[in-house]
Amino acid sequence: MLLPFALSCLAIFGSTTAQRTIQWSFVQNGTSGIIPVELITISPTLMLMYDRADGNPLLLPNGERAWAALWNIETQTATPLLSQTDTFCAGGAFISNGTLLHPRGDGRMGIRLFGPCTSPTGAGCTVFEDPANIHLKVLRWYPTGLRIPDGSLMIIGGSNFNTFYNDAPTAVNSIEFFPSKEDTVRPSQFLLDAQPVNMFPRSVVLPSGHVFIAANNISMLYDVESNTELARLPEIPNGVRIANPFDGSLQLLPLTPPLYEPTVLVCGGSATDDRRPASNLTNLDPTTKQCSRMTLTPAGIARGWQVELMPDQRILTESVLLPNGDVIFINGGHTGYSGYPTVSNANATLSNAANPALRPILYRTSLATNRITQEGLPSSNIPRMYHSVASITGKGNIMVAGSNPNPAVIPPGTIPFPTEFRVEYLNPDFITNNAPRPVIQSAPTHLLFNQRATMKVTIPRSLLSNTLQVSLMDLGYVTHAQHANSRLVVLEHTLVGNTLTITGPPNANIFPPAPAWLFLVADGVWSEGLQLMVGDGGNPPRPASAQGIKIPTNSI
Numbered sequence: 001m002l003l004p005f006a007l008s009c010l011a012i013f014g015s016t017t018a019q020r021t022i023q024w025s026f027v028q029n030g031t032s033g034i035i036p037v038e039l040i041t042i043s044p045t046l047m048l049m050y051d052r053a054d055g056n057p058l059l060l061p062n063g064e065r066a067w068a069a070l071w072n073i074e075t076q077t078a079t080p081l082l083s084q085t086d087t088f089c090a091g092g093a094f095i096s097n098g099t100l101l102h103p104r105g106d107g108r109m110g111i112r113l114f115g116p117c118t119s120p121t122g123a124g125c126t127v128f129e130d131p132a133n134i135h136l137k138v139l140r141w142y143p144t145g146l147r148i149p150d151g152s153l154m155i156i157g158g159s160n161f162n163t164f165y166n167d168a169p170t171a172v173n174s175i176e177f178f179p180s181k182e183d184t185v186r187p188s189q190f191l192l193d194a195q196p197v198n199m200f201p202r203s204v205v206l207p208s209g210h211v212f213i214a215a216n217n218i219s220m221l222y223d224v225e226s227n228t229e230l231a232r233l234p235e236i237p238n239g240v241r242i243a244n245p246f247d248g249s250l251q252l253l254p255l256t257p258p259l260y261e262p263t264v265l266v267c268g269g270s271a272t273d274d275r276r277p278a279s280n281l282t283n284l285d286p287t288t289k290q291c292s293r294m295t296l297t298p299a300g301i302a303r304g305w306q307v308e309l310m311p312d313q314r315i316l317t318e319s320v321l322l323p324n325g326d327v328i329f330i331n332g333g334h335t336g337y338s339g340y341p342t343v344s345n346a347n348a349t350l351s352n353a354a355n356p357a358l359r360p361i362l363y364r365t366s367l368a369t370n371r372i373t374q375e376g377l378p379s380s381n382i383p384r385m386y387h388s389v390a391s392i393t394g395k396g397n398i399m400v401a402g403s404n405p406n407p408a409v410i411p412p413g414t415i416p417f418p419t420e421f422r423v424e425y426l427n428p429d430f431i432t433n434n435a436p437r438p439v440i441q442s443a444p445t446h447l448l449f450n451q452r453a454t455m456k457v458t459i460p461r462s463l464l465s466n467t468l469q470v471s472l473m474d475l476g477y478v479t480h481a482q483h484a485n486s487r488l489v490v491l492e493h494t495l496v497g498n499t500l501t502i503t504g505p506p507n508a509n510i511f512p513p514a515p516a517w518l519f520l521v522a523d524g525v526w527s528e529g530l531q532l533m534v535g536d537g538g539n540p541p542r543p544a545s546a547q548g549i550k551i552p553t554n555s556i
C-alpha cells in the first residue's frame with residue numbers, strides 16, 4: 001500500500017527539483033544523395049540541404065548531378081532541387097518576408113533566393129533562384145548571414161577565395177546588407193584584428209538591438225544604425241579561438257521575460273597559436289575542452305567569460321539548441337582543424353581533423369552547476385567530420401548528416417573519413433517510445449510583436465501542466481559549426497483549460513521578424529513544432545512601427 005504513494009511522491013519531487021534525464025538514441029535511416037554542407041529546417045517535414053555538385057549521386061530530372069535537395073524526414077528521401085548556381089560554402093538566413101537568402105561570392109557575387117516554402121510536400125519549391133539583379137558588393141565565401149531587427153540580412157566578413165587561414169589578400173573584412181543600406185561596404189577593424197581565424201564570425205542580435213560578434217579570441221559590440229563598434233568585449237580566455245578554421249560553436253542561450261538577459265555560450269575550438277603556419281600544424285594537434293559563457297549585461301561583462309569544461313576536447317562541433325533551452329554539442333573531431341587537407345600530415349587521412357567525437361555532450365542551461373553531462377547520450381558509429389551538420393527538425397528530434405573533409409566525393413573503404421551520405425536522427429526517449437507529448441491543436445499563422453494570440457493545446461495528464469514553457473524558436477542556419485540566427489525566446493502565456501494565450505515577443509530586437517517555430521515544453525517533454533510567421537511578413541526593411549514596443553532591458 002505504501003509503495004505507490006512513495007513512487008508518486010518521488011515522481012513529483014523529481015520533476016520539480018531535478019531535471020528529467022532524457023535517454024537519447026541514434027537511428028540511421030536513408031541517404032542524403034548530396035553532401036549536406038548546409039542544413040535548414042524549412043517545414044514540418046522538410047529539410048533544405050545543399051552543397052556543390054561534383055560526384056553527388058542524386059540526379060536532377062535532366063540527368064545532371066544535384067547540388068541541392070529537399071530531405072523529407074517522414075519518408076527518408078531526398079528530392080533534387082534545381083539550383084541555378086553553385087551553392088558551395090555560403091551563409092544565409094530567412095528574412096522578414098519568409099524568403100531564405102543565401103549570399104555567396106562566386107564569379108558574379110550572387111545572392112540566391114528560396115521560397116517561402118511552407119507546403120509540407122515542398123510543392124512549388126523546386127528552384128534555388130539566382131536573379132541577375134540581386135548581388136553582393138564584393139566576393140564573399142564563408143560569410144555569416146545574420147537577420148537584424150528590421151528583417152534585413154547583415155552579411156559579415158568572409159574570404160574572396162578558398163583558404164585555410166584568412167589573411168590578406170583573401171580576407172573580406174567588411175559588412176554589407178541585403179537589401180542594401182548604402183552604396184559601399186562597411187570596413188571592419190574588428191574583422192581585421194581577428195585575422196586569420198575570422199571566417200563565419202559568430203554573430204548574435206541582442207535584446208538592445210546591438211550585434212555581438214566573436215571571432216578568433218576577440219569579441220565586440222556593434223551598432224548597425226550608426227555603423228560603430230561600440231565596445232571591444234573581453235577576450236576568450238586561455239587563448240581559445242573559435243571561428244573558422246578553428247571552429248567552436250556559439251549559441252545565444254534562451255531569452256526569458258521580463259528582462260530577456262542575453263548570455264552566449266561557445267564550446268570547442270582550438271588554442272593553437274594562429275601565427276603557426278598550416279605546414280606546422282597536424283590533424284593530431286589538441287583542440288579544447290573549453291566552453292566559455294558570458295552574460296551580455298554591464299555586470300556580465302565585468303565578470304567576463306566564465307569557463308566550464310567538457311569531458312573531452314572538440315573542434316567542428318555543432319551546437320543544437322533544444323526547445324527546453326538545453327544545448328546538444330554533436331559531430332566534429334577531438335583533434336586537428338577545420339578545412340580541407342592543408343595541415344602537414346593531412347595527406348595520410350585526407351583530413352585536417354582526426355579522432356571523431358562520436359558521443360554528443362549535453363549542456364543543461366537551467367542548472368547552476370555541473371551543467372555539462374553525457375548521461376543519457378549514446379555514441380554513434382559514424383564519424384561526422386568537416387562538412388557535417390546537425391539541426392533540430394519540426395518534429396523535435398535532431399537530424400545529423402554529412403561529413404566530407406575531402407575536396408571531392410570519396411567512396412567508403414578507401415580512407416578513414418570518406419564522403420558520408422548516411423542520415424541519422426538523434427531521438428529523445430519520448431519520440432523513440434511514442435510517449436504522450438504536448439500537442440498544439442490549432443494556432444495562429446502569424447504572431448505580431450507584443451500582441452496576444454490564442455491557441456488550442458493538449459497537455460497529457462501524465463505531464464505537469466504547471467511546468468509549461470512556450471518556446472519561440474529560430475532553428476538556425478547550419479553550416480561549419482555555425483548555427484546562425486538560432487534563438488529561443490520564452491513567451492509569456494496563460495493556460496485555461498485547453499486554451500493557451502500567448503503574447504508575441506515585445507519587439508524585433510528580441511526576435512528579428514521571420515518564420516519561426518513554437519514548441520510547448522511540459523515536464524521536460526516537448527511537442528512537435530508549429531511553424532508561424534513572427535512579425536507582419538512584409539519585405540525588409542520593416543519600419544519601426546512594425547517592430548513592436550521598447551522595453552527596459554539590461555542587455556548591452
Ligand SMILES: *[C@@H]1O[C@H](CO)[C@@H](O)[C@H](O)[C@H]1NC(C)=O
Pocket residue numbers: 027028029030074075076
Ligand atoms: C526508416 O524510414 C522508413 C520510412 O519512413 C520507415 O518505414 C522505417 O521504419 C524506418 N526505419 C527505421 C530503422 O527507423
Ligand SMILES: *[C@@H]1O[C@H](CO)[C@@H](O)[C@H](O)[C@H]1NC(C)=O
Pocket residue numbers: 217235236237238239240274
Ligand atoms: C588572444 O590572441 C592574441 C593574439 O594571438 C594573444 O596575444 C592574446 O594573449 C590572446 N588572449 C587571451 C586572453 O588568451
Ligand SMILES: *[C@@H]1O[C@H](CO)[C@@H](O)[C@H](O)[C@H]1NC(C)=O
Pocket residue numbers: 279280281282344
Ligand atoms: C612546428 O614548429 C616547431 C618549432 O619550429 C617544431 O619543433 C615542430 O616540429 C613543428 N611541427 C610540425 C608538425 O611541423
Ligand SMILES: *[C@@H]1O[C@H](CO)[C@@H](O)[C@H](O)[C@H]1NC(C)=O
Pocket residue numbers: 342343344345346347
Ligand atoms: C599532399 O598530396 C598532394 C598530392 O599528392 C601534394 O601536392 C601535396 O604537396 C601534399 N601535401 C603535403 C603537405 O604533403
Ligand SMILES: *[C@@H]1O[C@H](CO)[C@@H](O)[C@H](O)[C@H]1NC(C)=O
Pocket residue numbers: 095097099115116179539540
Ligand atoms: C522578400 O524580400 C526581398 C527583398 O526585398 C525580395 O527580393 C524578395 O523577392 C521578397 N520575397 C517575396 C516572396 O516577396
